[in-house]
Amino acid sequence: MKQSTASALGRHALLIAGASIVVTPFLWMFTTSLQSRAETYSNGSILPTSWHWENYAVAWEAAPFGQYYLNSLVMAAGIVSGHLILDALAAYAFARLRFPLKDAIFLVLLAALMIPTFVTIIPAYSLVASFGWIDTYWGLIVPRLADVFGIILLRQYFASIPGELEEAALIDGLTRAGIFFRIMVPLSLPAFATLGIFSFLFAWNDFLWPLLVTNSDELRTIQIGLSAFQGRYGTSWNYLMAGTLTATLPSIIVFMFFQRALIRGIAASGLKD
């Protein structure tokens, strides 16, 4: 008993040391965002010593962060709902329906998952450009309305639901669409939550694609806007950190509320391997 108390203390010590390293950049970002410009060059304190909350207002006025935020929200809403609907429909077909070439199609999708985005991004960009979708919400959203990861995740979940439920429902005269919406969807809400969070974080944090397909402030997403802001105000660290923190907040809040669903999803996709 004595030894296990000692080892618990040792683990706490190591974990606290590690967690401090992990958390330092966040504290530093917060502290700097509240300093005056002069302090950012002289003050090494990791905890706030001054409280210039007006830095946030200054940063938000120096660049159209409101517009960036809105664009990111619209894009994220589009992508998340796309994934939830399109991925779920396809996942149901792969989990339950019979159709020719089912395994072959699924294998092609799995293989596509292995291909680095660099390979597809150039042709996908030319395609979107030829549709006239550069600098539009279409270009930001439509190419990413469905993804293979979501199909795999939901297919696995649907497959774990007992088939007897559906057989009974079919006998009772429910159509496949009826079964999907009235039985499968309500039973799979945890899986939908996991996918929704993954998709939101992906969309909110995405960089390369929005960088390519937007070129005006009216369409730039928060990450692109932030990167451009850094280019212009690179040494105004206090404003830059205020902007960075506001850009990061939504993902952190989503993470804090839905930590469980997120971690469950990683565990599921890791185990699958």
Place this chain on the structure above:
Amino acid sequence: MITAIAFLTPALVVLGVFVIYPIISAGYISLTSWNGFSPVKDFIGFDNYARLAQDPEFWNSLLVTSIYAAGVCVLSVASGLVVALLLDAPLRGRGFYRGVFFLPAVTSSVAAAIVWRYMLDPSGFVNTVLEGVGIQGPDWLQDRWLALGALTLLTVWKNVGFNAILYLTALQALPEGVFEAAQIDGASFAQRVRHMTVPLLKPMTFFVIVQALITSFQSFDLVYVLTGGGPQGGTEVLGMIMYREAFRLSDFGYGTAIAFVTLFLVLGVTLVNWRASGSGKSSLR
């Protein structure tokens, strides 16, 4: 049948047009000198690949990316495993620690790189702390090897929580009885980790390494913001030269060829790793 088509079509159309078709199309584009907007794509055979073989910037990039990938792989496995081992047994505040370690993973690459860039600035946190103990810190991001080291650590920092959760999942699936038996037989903690946990976790280590490989060979956002590829090409990973060739210099053919080389490298290294790890099976020595 009709039902299946109705369920499948929306997703398959999107994936077909924006993922599958581009993969096939990329194969052809890499054999042309296409500039991205001209209606004609001049077929030039394997010239782009031949040009790559003689391009010193490509070889530099390949070297930089390989060193970066090796560093990220080793440190990802080590940090993920250590954190997972610390979090494995019940402990007060375990969920809190797990949340903290995962925080960098949900932060965007742009935000993370901006903060790190400031922390490594001559007037930033790292040098202020060093100064406090009487050391004159270097200008981290102006030296090519220090910058590459910083980029490696940033990447590992960002993924440590993710890797720890993967390892935790695997740890919790291990049979407890074997470990208890070994403990009763007098095996120390270190011996159990070295001779039992590590071999049993082999499949997950393979997965973590593949993830780390893909992350580093596809790295772009972090580099773009932290160093822009500099100093003197010291952090110019493959993603950076692909981006520059295709989207800055309008050489889509050449850019696509770089992307394909990236694909073959990732697949090749994964295959070697798969063989080396005994086809990903766990084993007890």
